[in-house]
Amino acid sequence: MQYADLHSHTTASDGTQPPADNVKLAAAAGLSAVAITDHDTVAGLEEAIKAGREYGIKVVPGVEISTVYAGQDIHVLGYFIDWKDETFLSRLAELRRVRDRRNEMIIDKLQELGLDVTMDDVIASLQASKKAEETVGRPHIADALVRKGYVANMAEAFDRYLAKGAAAYVNPPRIEPATAVKWIIDAGGTPVLAHPGLYDQDDVIPKLKQAGLAGLEAYHSDHTPEQEVHYAALAESLGLTITAGSDFHGERGGVVFHAPLGARRIDAAVCDRLHEQRGGRL
Template identity: 70%
Template sequence: MQYADLHTHTLASDGTQPPTENVRLALAAGLGAVAITDHDTVAGIEEALKAGETMGITVVPGVEISTVAGGTDIHVLGYFIDYRSTQLLDRLEELRRTRDRRNELILERLNELGLQLTMDDVIASLKVSKKADETIGRPHIADALVRKGYVGSMSEAFDRYLGKDGAAYVNPPRIEPQTAVQWIREAGGVPVLAHPGLYDQDGLIAELAEQGLAGLEVYHSDHTPEQEAHYLAIAERLGLIVTAGSDFHGERNGVVFHAPIGARKVEMKAVEQLIQAKESRP
């Protein structure tokens, strides 16, 4: 029986590996499929699809769209999108501009706290230079904080400064998750709510399901077994596709963030269900 990891990141956003390496790691983990779901960009999909053809593994083209609801970051995954859609590309560019502004605000807050860190420092910590359609995120800032010696690890950077309860956390206005669901559907894709256990907004799931949400990421590296059982019950009650993802971001300073590819996986049936949901659209 083959499995799929439906949530991984590459160098196109805040991962540390090129898309080809994600595909190779998925193959090494014995998976039948892997999704490329970078933050607010589809720049890594073409390379991954070519690698998938070469290695004989299914690559699911995807994206992870950043939204806000109730003051909380909410991420919506989109699968089997038309990643060449000019409308989608324009919308993702708009989201990246908001992301860039958030990064500036975080750095301003860090400087106010006495941590001297600039965007040049963050860029200097990157493995490769960023293209215009790729993103810089909080893990890059966390890595720069580690390199400057302000914190000892990525997790400490998020706990003390960059996470929701961190001293430098900022959350500028963004689109709502309902809008992300609409955008994904308009791009021919299938919208799935990412890691619901991180939000404490269970009421949002049913609301989004009424507006076109098709699936729920029940199994995630940051979910406890109790949360997975809880969200499995919700997905079954609402008739949502059950997905799983490691949320792999690669390795930094010897630590894999969030977890290795394949650490959370779901049967290939979920991929088939996503395809069916796409094809059954009116």
């Protein structure tokens, strides 16, 4: 059987590996396919697709869109999108502007807490300068906190300051997940709800199914075995495609963030199913 990891991040958002490296790692992990799903950007896709031809790996063009539902961050994955569609690119650019504002709000709260951290410190912690179409996220801020000595590691940065309910957490207005589903369908893609076990918002899933949601990421590195069983069964009951993803972000401070690429994988035939479901063709 051939396998796919349908959730990975690169330096185009908050991963630490260039897109080509993710593809190389997928080959080393024995995968036949990997999805590049950076946050609110498709800036890493061209490099990844080129690398896919080099390594004989199918690269699924994807994105992970940030939304809010009932005060909770909800992420919607889009697969096989037309990543050169001008309308879609414009919508992603607007999401990145919201993300930039969120980052500024986090920095303001950290400074209110007496931590001498600036956006310049965050930028200095990046392994490479960011292009306009790439994103800066909370892991980059966590890196700055570690470098400044305020926390020992990424986990402490999130637990104390950046995770939901932590001291510097903020959640500015964002689009709803149903809007992200529509945008992905408009761009000819297939929408899948990312890591539903992190939300405690199962009520949103049938609503998103009505909006055109095509799949559910039942198998994820942060899901418990019980959650994986639960969401696989829920997906089947709703007629949603079951997907799997490591949510690989690379290594920070000697620790792989979320899990190694390929740690969660699924039959690569699922890629064909997602391809068939493009643009709402269920």
